[in-house]
Amino acid sequence: MDVTREAVRDVCTDAVFERGENYLAEGRIHERHRVDTTVTVVVSGNRQYDVRVDLAAAEFDPWCDCPYDGPGTCKHVVAVLLRCVDDRPPDEGDGLNAALEAADADDLRAFLRETLATDATLRERFFARFGEASTRSVDERRAAIDRRFEETNPDYFVVFEPIDFSEWFDLAAEYRAREQYASAAAVYRALVASLDDNMERVDGAYDHFSQAFTRAIDGYVDCVAAAERDANAVTDAVAFLDERVASGTPFLAKYFERATAELREKMDEESPE
Known part of the structure; x- marks a missing residue:
């Protein structure tokens, strides 16, 4: 979609639009990169915030790791x-x-293997895209998600800001x-369990965590039902x-x-008469 001031106004409140203008005028935007239509930026505020937008997507498909949980984007x-x-950043896609x-x-194969050997997150995505079903357990994934809660605010039990579960x-x-529904269900189950157990720590960005939980449990039900x-x-x-x-x-x-009722209903549908 066209990136115009009017289009930007449509994805935020008037007050947020004014604050965004101030941030721009104050020179808080750093480290801009673009590949095709995806722009990634670091914006300085109370801390450094990572921002990602897609200039071609509906409403720009924005993502930011700040704690904003109001209407529209931040x-x-x-x-x-x-x-x-x-002033769009230069497109690095052609060079890539x-x-x-x-x-x-x-x-290229050696570079990819070296990178995958040292980056567990990227390695698992590689297996998900090109390999077989995952061998990682729900408990292993859940422990990794739990660590994200602990790292977000290491000095206190309470979590004030949203966590990126993407x-x-x-x-x-x-x-x-790839129709690997059992592996997908294991990922969703780890998210459901961790979010449920850590929800008492949340004190802010409630919509963010509630939406993540709802998305995870809905995905879990869908994938369990679809797993052959x-x-x-x-x-x-x-x-x-x-x-x-x-x-x-x-x-x-x-x-x-x-969720239990939905799965029981699916079990009844599959049971022989």
Whole structure:
């Protein structure tokens, strides 16, 4: 879509638009990069915030790791979009394509393997895209998500700012795209369990965490149901959800009850007459 001031106004409130203008005028935008239509930027505020927008997507598909949870998008995204109205960063996509085409296949393979050997997150995404079903357990993934809660505010138990869970949602999406539903369900289950157990720590950005939980439990139900209609997997999932109704965060119980009912209904549909 066209990046205009009017288009930017449509994705935020008037007050946020004004704050975004101020951020732009104050020179708070740094480290701008663009590949094709995706722009990544660092914006300085109370700390350094990572921002990502897609200039071709509906409403720019914005993402920022700041704690804003109000209507529309945040001032950091607005500042980035306003900068792009008249001054987009140079597109590095053509250079990237040229380098890939010019690279020797063996050198490229060696570089990729070296990178994957030292980056566990990227390695798992690689396996999700090109490999077989994941061998990582739900507990292993859940421990990694739990660490994200602990690292967000290491000096205090309470978490005030949103946490970026896109690493796990993107991973689940990769598995779903290849119809590896059991692996995707394991990722969603780890998110559900960690969010449920850590919700009492949250004191701010409630919409962010609630939306992440809802997205995770909906994905879990969908993938369990799609995993070759495995009755044992459905039974295990129902037991997990039932247990969470009783032992999990009280205000999330209704979501677990709804998910349990949906899976039981699917079990009944698959049962022989």
